[in-house]
Amino acid sequence: MINGHGDDLFHYKHLIKSNFSSNVYNRIEHEELFERLSNKLYLLSNYPEPEPLSLETAFANFYHVEADCVCVTNGATEGIYLIAQTFKGKKSAVWMPTFSEYADACRLHGHRVSAFYTYDSVPADADLVWLCNPNNPTGEVRDYQRMKEWIGAHPDKLFVIDQSYESFTFKRLFSVSEVAALPNVILIHSLTKHFAIPGLRMGYLTGNAKLMKEIRLQRMPWSVNSLAIEAGFFALEKNLELSINLREYLDTKEKFVKELKRTGIVDVWDSDTHFFLVKLRMGKASALKEYLAEEHGILIRNASNFEGLDESFFRLATQTEEENQALVKALSDWMACI
Amino acid sequence: MINGHGDDLFHYKHLIKSNFSSNVYNRIEHEELFERLSNKLYLLSNYPEPEPLSLETAFANFYHVEADCVCVTNGATEGIYLIAQTFKGKKSAVWMPTFSEYADACRLHGHRVSAFYTYDSVPADADLVWLCNPNNPTGEVRDYQRMKEWIGAHPDKLFVIDQSYESFTFKRLFSVSEVAALPNVILIHSLTKHFAIPGLRMGYLTGNAKLMKEIRLQRMPWSVNSLAIEAGFFALEKNLELSINLREYLDTKEKFVKELKRTGIVDVWDSDTHFFLVKLRMGKASALKEYLAEEHGILIRNASNFEGLDESFFRLATQTEEENQALVKALSDWMACI
Numbered sequence: 104m105i106n107g108h109g110d111d112l113f114h115y116k117h118l119i120k121s122n123f124s125s126n127v128y129n130r131i132e133h134e135e136l137f138e139r140l141s142n143k144l145y146l147l148s149n150y151p152e153p154e155p156l157s158l159e160t161a162f163a164n165f166y167h168v169e170a171d172c173v174c175v176t177n178g179a180t181e182g183i184y185l186i187a188q189t190f191k192g193k194k195s196a197v198w199m200p201t202f203s204e205y206a207d208a209c210r211l212h213g214h215r216v217s218a219f220y221t222y223d224s225v226p227a228d229a230d231l232v233w234l235c236n237p238n239n240p241t242g243e244v245r246d247y248q249r250m251k252e253w254i255g256a257h258p259d260k261l262f263v264i265d266q267s268y269e270s271f272t273f274k275r276l277f278s279v280s281e282v283a284a285l286p287n288v289i290l291i292h293s294l295t296k297h298f299a300i301p302g303l304r305m306g307y308l309t310g311n312a313k314l315m316k317e318i319r320l321q322r323m324p325w326s327v328n329s330l331a332i333e334a335g336f337f338a339l340e341k342n343l344e345l346s347i348n349l350r351e352y353l354d355t356k357e358k359f360v361k362e363l364k365r366t367g368i369v370d371v372w373d374s375d376t377h378f379f380l381v382k383l384r385m386g387k388a389s390a391l392k393e394y395l396a397e398e399h400g401i402l403i404r405n406a407s408n409f410e411g412l413d414e415s416f417f418r419l420a421t422q423t424e425e426e427n428q429a430l431v432k433a434l435s436d437w438m439a440c441i
Numbered sequence: 442m443i444n445g446h447g448d449d450l451f452h453y454k455h456l457i458k459s460n461f462s463s464n465v466y467n468r469i470e471h472e473e474l475f476e477r478l479s480n481k482l483y484l485l486s487n488y489p490e491p492e493p494l495s496l497e498t499a500f501a502n503f504y505h506v507e508a509d510c511v512c513v514t515n516g517a518t519e520g521i522y523l524i525a526q527t528f529k530g531k532k533s534a535v536w537m538p539t540f541s542e543y544a545d546a547c548r549l550h551g552h553r554v555s556a557f558y559t560y561d562s563v564p565a566d567a568d569l570v571w572l573c574n575p576n577n578p579t580g581e582v583r584d585y586q587r588m589k590e591w592i593g594a595h596p597d598k599l600f601v602i603d604q605s606y607e608s609f610t611f612k613r614l615f616s617v618s619e620v621a622a623l624p625n626v627i628l629i630h631s632l633t634k635h636f637a638i639p640g641l642r643m644g645y646l647t648g649n650a651k652l653m654k655e656i657r658l659q660r661m662p663w664s665v666n667s668l669a670i671e672a673g674f675f676a677l678e679k680n681l682e683l684s685i686n687l688r689e690y691l692d693t694k695e696k697f698v699k700e701l702k703r704t705g706i707v708d709v710w711d712s713d714t715h716f717f718l719v720k721l722r723m724g725k726a727s728a729l730k731e732y733l734a735e736e737h738g739i740l741i742r743n744a745s746n747f748e749g750l751d752e753s754f755f756r757l758a759t760q761t762e763e764e765n766q767a768l769v770k771a772l773s774d775w776m777a778c779i
Contacts, residue, residue, distance in 0.1 A: 112487055112488075125488065127486075127487075127488075129486055133482075133485070137482045137483075137485075140482060140485075141479045141482060144475045146640050147471070147478075147638045147639070147640035148465075148467055148471065148637055148638065148639075148640065149450055149463070149465075149639060149640055150450075150463065150465075150639040151639075151640055151642075177664060177666075178663055180662060180663055180664070181661065181664070183661075204661075211659065299486055301485075301487060301488040301663070302484050302485035302486065302487060302488065302489055302666060302667030303667070303668075304489075304666045323521075323542075323546070324518060324542070325518050325642060326515060326518070326519070326642075328515075328640060328642045328666055328668075328669070329640030329641070330640070330666075330668065331666070
């Protein structure tokens, strides 16, 4: 693992009032889930299933695919590491800038890792192609039709698409039933983001049965804790529906972006979801981050350690209107100081 | 993972009244821990530390060793798999019969795995030597002095000692401060067993700082969930003290063993902890297991899939006196039927 992931809230415990640094939206309703978990703590007294087959079957039924097409994991992160381990020593190409764990996991398992930045520049000899969609940190969703053609044109490559943020966009994405029938696509999913429960560690992979069987062979027993499994069942009872109105939330984002642009201090990248990249026209994101934490109790994500980005970049996840406005004001204050 | 671990309670959900199949003693007091966890569910709303460094430091302070000497894991199982991964492709010798995960983890990571059964028969070319102490499934604790000499006589080998059941014996075991100063020993620890919370997944490794640093490099971020970390802090506040009177519990075990022997149906292996192996003089453990589950709501661990044991073996973990007596009676009933 590299240093410098988002949500380093634990470093600043007593200072922070507003946390823009994590892509996990902290206004997602948890109360009902927490009440359920609270009533199910007795589950901790027994081992979870060595392999979470019951939950995998439930997900498969929900998506109308064979049970073998789902692999439940200890957070989406375990999914990433299991894929890297299953294909150890291969050549992996990662569409940058993106989440650093794809490259980290691949390097740990002996892959030769390269970066690419456009559809046309994916290395010809890559065995695996990794991308995030919606992409972290840019928030961009790749065009569905173009992606489909691109993947179809490269039957020799395995495409790993991290859809962790799939609940937070209206753009068309690959569906589980679609990839279950494709020979060369794996989707990564995250309940962490959907329910805003990153502390619980719950994710899953989907793909064709043969691929998923190979990956499950690499998974250690009992990797998924009993409460995470319970949260998975809860999510399915709710039909994986989001507890907030996404349209309103993305409207709030649009307003936030406009206000940021209006300051004249930053450029904002177009995003198809609730988080987005911001580039300072002057100064460094690291200095801004310290200033906002110390002076305003606001935490942002310094994005300069994403490969392909420089030290002027930071990432914001939309919060409430009041918090967004407070950030815009604090940013102007900072500009007046430097 | 092989099939057939203990605590397959999830297969029999509605039938079982008494569960002797798991080495996790289910009368361990959880109420205070569960109340704590219930009040800390809000921790699930943020990511845990990517590496659980705060808890590692707290464990290190408790044991009076450097912080680098502790590696907290997603259950002891992740510890086993991380060690196997760190030393991938090596030669591993496993002291049998024992928990199957050592060999499974080693095979997954390309080790050449061999079995041995006595101090003197450990293969000369083994790089790693794995043993469990107290041993699962036998409950035996190896003589401390003899082990120390044995390890000292093999400075070329790394000894991995799983002390998951360390809280359940009065026999002398290796201490954390002792192995932190040794070049070639890793201890595996489990809060799962200590607090009877196998559903939560919380374990840790200890050893010298150099070894632990190597292993931590293999650990994926966020592998340990926020509630497991909280349980770790709770355990330290309690000075890792057991909530039951171990002397009384082991006395109950002695009485249970005597009653089992008195039936004349079985041989019982000597054990230094609360669980032990039983060998049927006639019949198969698999048939007995089905009979006890179906007719008496009692779950036992068929131990015939432990390497080195045959189909007459099963394992019992001591329960309450009433439950123990019910099992003894049910065993006699079975013998009368076959």
